[in-house]
Amino acid sequence: MDKALLRNIPKVDELLAPVRALCPNASSAAVTAAVRRTLDALRESVLSGEAPEIPETAALCALAADAVRRAETPSLRPVINATGVVLHTNLGRARLSGRAAKAAADAAEHYSTLEYDVESGGRGSRNAHVEALLCRLTGAESALVVNNNAAAVLLLLTALTAGGEVVVSRGELVEIGGSFRVPEIMSACGATLREVGTTNKTRAADYAAAIGEHTRALMKVHTSNYRIVGFTESASREELAALAHSRGLPFFEDLGSGSLFDLEAFGIHGEPTLQGSVRAGADAVTCSGDKLLGGPQAGILVGKKSCLDVLKRHPLLRALRVDKMTLAALEATLRAYADGSAASTLPTLAMLAASTEELRAQARTLCEKLTERGISAEVLAEEDAVGGGSVPAQTLPGFAAAVTPRHCRMDELAERLRQRETPVVARIAHERLLLCLRTLRPEEYDELVRAVAESDR
Numbered sequence: 528m529d530k531a532l533l534r535n536i537p538k539v540d541e542l543l544a545p546v547r548a549l550c551p552n553a554s555s556a557a558v559t560a561a562v563r564r565t566l567d568a569l570r571e572s573v574l575s576g577e578a579p580e581i582p583e584t585a586a587l588c589a590l591a592a593d594a595v596r597r598a599e600t601p602s603l604r605p606v607i608n609a610t611g612v613v614l615h616t617n618l619g620r621a622r623l624s625g626r627a628a629k630a631a632a633d634a635a636e637h638y639s640t641l642e643y644d645v646e647s648g649g650r651g652s653r654n655a656h657v658e659a660l661l662c663r664l665t666g667a668e669s670a671l672v673v674n675n676n677a678a679a680v681l682l683l684l685t686a687l688t689a690g691g692e693v694v695v696s697r698g699e700l701v702e703i704g705g706s707f708r709v710p711e712i713m714s715a716c717g718a719t720l721r722e723v724g725t726t727n728k729t730r731a732a733d734y735a736a737a738i739g740e741h742t743r744a745l746m747k748v749h750t751s752n753y754r755i756v757g758f759t760e761s762a763s764r765e766e767l768a769a770l771a772h773s774r775g776l777p778f779f780e781d782l783g784s785g786s787l788f789d790l791e792a793f794g795i796h797g798e799p800t801l802q803g804s805v806r807a808g809a810d811a812v813t814c815s816g817d818k819l820l821g822g823p824q825a826g827i828l829v830g831k832k833s834c835l836d837v838l839k840r841h842p843l844l845r846a847l848r849v850d851k852m853t854l855a856a857l858e859a860t861l862r863a864y865a866d867g868s869a870a871s872t873l874p875t876l877a878m879l880a881a882s883t884e885e886l887r888a889q890a891r892t893l894c895e896k897l898t899e900r901g902i903s904a905e906v907l908a909e910e911d912a913v914g915g916g917s918v919p920a921q922t923l924p925g926f927a928a929a930v931t932p933r934h935c936r937m938d939e940l941a942e943r944l945r946q947r948e949t950p951v952v953a954r955i956a957h958e959r960l961l962l963c964l965r966t967l968r969p970e971e972y973d974e975l976v977r978a979v980a981e982s983d984r
């Protein structure tokens with residue numbers, strides 16, 4: 528260890544002014560902390576013999592300025608989603624409409640009517656902001672909103688089936704990413720799962736044979752992230768509702784991705800709607816707010832008043848309740864369905880509806896911009912996905928700008944793009960970096976081109 532080297536390390540005070548000049552928007556506390564950390568790290572490496580010399584002061588200032596920028600960058604921040612996966616669970620699922628985002632921001636920034644009834648000047652109900660809308664849109668008698676769909680299922684089973692049996696098909700014992708498994712959630716709720724049928728075939732008669740004195744409900748779970756195809760059979764929701772009611776039992780359905788919009792219009796098949804399940808006679812239906820519905824994270828329950836009234840009085844509800852920002856965003860999202868503007872204003876629906884012609888034209892525009900910056904890119908037809916555990920086994924025909932890096936390896940390019948202040952998440956396929964147009968916005972193209980140009984080095 529070299530004592531002279533240690534003495535040559537500059538003092539904190541010497542670096543403060545130049546680093547502050549490099550980061551004019553940072554607080555002086557952040558600058559001081561970053562300079563300290565940079566010099567401490569240098570001292571460590573001198574002591575361990577790793578640093579043979581002290582870098583120039585200008586180089587140390589640049590290091591400290593980088594440390595300031597890293598420390599000031601929010602951990603939870605926007606990313607550019609170039610994966611073509613519309614409901615990317617790791618990237619936050621549904622993107623809100625401008626109207627829903629503004630409603631959430633307004634609720635956050637101001638006092639609100641959250642639990643205040645302006646008519647009476649007394650206490651109101653937080654559920655009232657969305658209940659009437661949900662009932663109108665789905666035809667249900669009653670509605671309730673909780674933190675997410677897992678919470679909706681938890682509340683439903685705990686309040687109405689604890690201590691008894693719930694009959695579910697063996698073909699529907701779903702696991703959703705993040706450890707939500709139907710059998711386990713059921714035992715956590717104090718109910719016993721009564722499996723019926725086989726993996727590929729379950730008939731109404733199988734459910735009927737399983738009903739006994741301990742049965743509390745029949746339940747259908749939407750196989751939202753897989754499909755059983757081939758030699759298959761399942762009981763329809765109409766049959767199950769009729770069977771349950773004939774035996775004095777309720778019929779529940781966990782729709783998972785549940786939609787309010789008939790996605791057949793976009794060529795997406797087999798996604799049930801909330802209103803379809805209500806019409807079929809379900810006593811309680813649950814779904815997520817941030818999957819195909821295109822709203823904030825929430826668990827939506829709609830159904831018969833007799834069932835939902837029990838949930839509304841249950842003590843667990845307080846632990847699962849949603850906050851004002853979520854309610855404001857959900858109300859704005861539901862209003863878009865009510866006034867007919869959902870397909871054009873909700874980003875999720877608009878992205879699912881995008882035509883191949885539009886996507887191809889956008890891919891051309893993006894490729895031109897990339898080529899102008901000296902990047903090798905070409906238009907490529909590529910399949911996109913709905914994602915979020917929705918619509919398995921169906922892809923959407925899409926288009927990508929396929930980039931071939933000139934100066935680095937593919938994985939280096941992808942890593943540098945990910946590690947930017949605004950991370951770019953892309954897909955690697957066919958030995959190219961794919962920027963998929965379905966999930967990109969034209970406002971993002973310039974930043975995207977800059978990101979690729981700066982990362983291909």
Ligand SMILES: *Cc1c(COP(=O)(O)O)cnc(C)c1O
Nearest residue numbers: 675676677703751782783784815
């Ligand atoms: C997604 C999903 C859930 C979990 O919903 P969250 O809103 O993520 O809690 C539960 N059941 C099914 C069938 C699902 O698809």
